Amino acid sequence: xxxxxxxxxxxxxxxxxxxxxxxxxxxxxxxxxxxxxxxxxxxxxxxxxxxxxxxxxxxxxxxxxxxxxxxxxxxxxxxxxxxxxxxxxxxxxxxxxxxxxxxxxxxxxxxxxxxxxxxxxxxxxxxxxxxxxxxxxxxxxxxxxxxxxxxxxxxxxxxxxxxxxxxxxxxxxxxxxxxxxxxxxxxxxxxxxxxxxxxxxxxxxxxxx
Amino acid sequence: xxxxxxxxxxxxxxxxxxxxxxxxxxxxxxxxxxxxxxxxxxxxxxxxxxxxxxxxxxxxxxxxxxxxxxxxxxxxxxxxxxxxxxxxxxxxxxxxxxxxxxxxxxxxxxxx
Amino acid sequence: xxxxxxxxxxxxxxxxxxxxxxxxxxxxxxxxxxxxxxxxxxxxxxxxxxxxxxxxxxxxxxxxxxxxxxxxxxxxxxxxxxxxxxxxxxxxxxxxxxxxxxxxxxxxx
Numbered sequence: 001x002x003x004x005x006x007x008x009x010x011x012x013x014x015x016x017x018x019x020x021x022x023x024x025x026x027x028x029x030x031x032x033x034x035x036x037x038x039x040x041x042x043x044x045x046x047x048x049x050x051x052x053x054x055x056x057x058x059x060x061x062x063x064x065x066x067x068x069x070x071x072x073x074x075x076x077x078x079x080x081x082x083x084x085x086x087x088x089x090x091x092x093x094x095x096x097x098x099x100x101x102x103x104x105x106x107x108x109x110x111x112x113x114x115x116x117x118x119x120x121x122x123x124x125x126x127x128x129x130x131x132x133x134x135x136x137x138x139x140x141x142x143x144x145x146x147x148x149x150x151x152x153x154x155x156x157x158x159x160x161x162x163x164x165x166x167x168x169x170x171x172x173x174x175x176x177x178x179x180x181x182x183x184x185x186x187x188x189x190x191x192x193x194x195x196x197x198x199x200x201x202x203x204x205x206x207x208x209x
Numbered sequence: 210x211x212x213x214x215x216x217x218x219x220x221x222x223x224x225x226x227x228x229x230x231x232x233x234x235x236x237x238x239x240x241x242x243x244x245x246x247x248x249x250x251x252x253x254x255x256x257x258x259x260x261x262x263x264x265x266x267x268x269x270x271x272x273x274x275x276x277x278x279x280x281x282x283x284x285x286x287x288x289x290x291x292x293x294x295x296x297x298x299x300x301x302x303x304x305x306x307x308x309x310x311x312x313x314x315x316x317x318x319x320x321x
Numbered sequence: 322x323x324x325x326x327x328x329x330x331x332x333x334x335x336x337x338x339x340x341x342x343x344x345x346x347x348x349x350x351x352x353x354x355x356x357x358x359x360x361x362x363x364x365x366x367x368x369x370x371x372x373x374x375x376x377x378x379x380x381x382x383x384x385x386x387x388x389x390x391x392x393x394x395x396x397x398x399x400x401x402x403x404x405x406x407x408x409x410x411x412x413x414x415x416x417x418x419x420x421x422x423x424x425x426x427x428x429x430x
Contacts, residue, residue, distance in 0.1 A: 023246045
């Protein structure tokens, strides 16, 4: 086995394709030239693996139980997330969009796949593909219906299309029937799709104490 | 607008409002190389060797046909190659040689 | 207006936003070759400034060609009704788009 910096990061167990070979070769060349370190790649993979919708769910649950946090989150999404240790490893800002009785928010990136990765992790395939990106700004109600979400006509839909430095996160409405729930229990209700805005969170039946 | 104008005036990724199919909600777990590719993009951006906007432009510049035929991360890595050559960070020859070397190494390791 | 703003301060180029919250603006019509971040579906449409994004930033269309520094301007969150974007829009007349637009894509109306 090679030592230190030349240890391969990957030993593929399926036949590596052309693009995997390209990625590996490119990474190794850049490391040989001292432009990047293999350790940086490994570290960034760990960073990416640590970012999942569970983080966003905790932010939402905190906002539901703590009105001051909620206010700070709506004023500056990034700094409120940072209070919880959710660092933003890039230059993006975060605007948190509050769903209310009158307004339902939906997020999309029509031009590419901008997504609040530091707090939600990597986006699902459908978010990055043409049907969602083309249609979310054109016919959001039909798109939501495909996800099984029907927004009443008297509720305004706001579609936010990220094109630059701002990323968006939807703050879903807290469902009815959860007044006595703990923050941990609430976080379990919050789905990635609700934080994108293609889903809402159902009212909960009263729990037997 | 003539057809040839339209191709340059509208970027292949500028699809907001165009007609499209039903959404297919199937998702896939990232393959390890895809995750490494994403990490590579982030690290290159941190260093400003290849920033995120350059990556976006690089993918657009692949053109409609390649964009339609390659998967998401395949497009990224192909775009990276072009941009790094253009910036004279890598040469086509050295990438091609290294790819041969990597390919041979993978073959040997899979035979172990 | 803030009453505690100190007098005599000159702002650097680009620090003062050109547009303010509530202003009506039009999205410019032009066709850059090679890279742009103002999608075609908003070109020529009118909207209202909902927010000014701080701090000012490098033009991302230039960043796409490797310019990592330079003259900074503001992005603005612009609100445009969906019924203005799409003739025959089938949803509510209250439904709207919010989109970040760079200062050089906006015009006063």
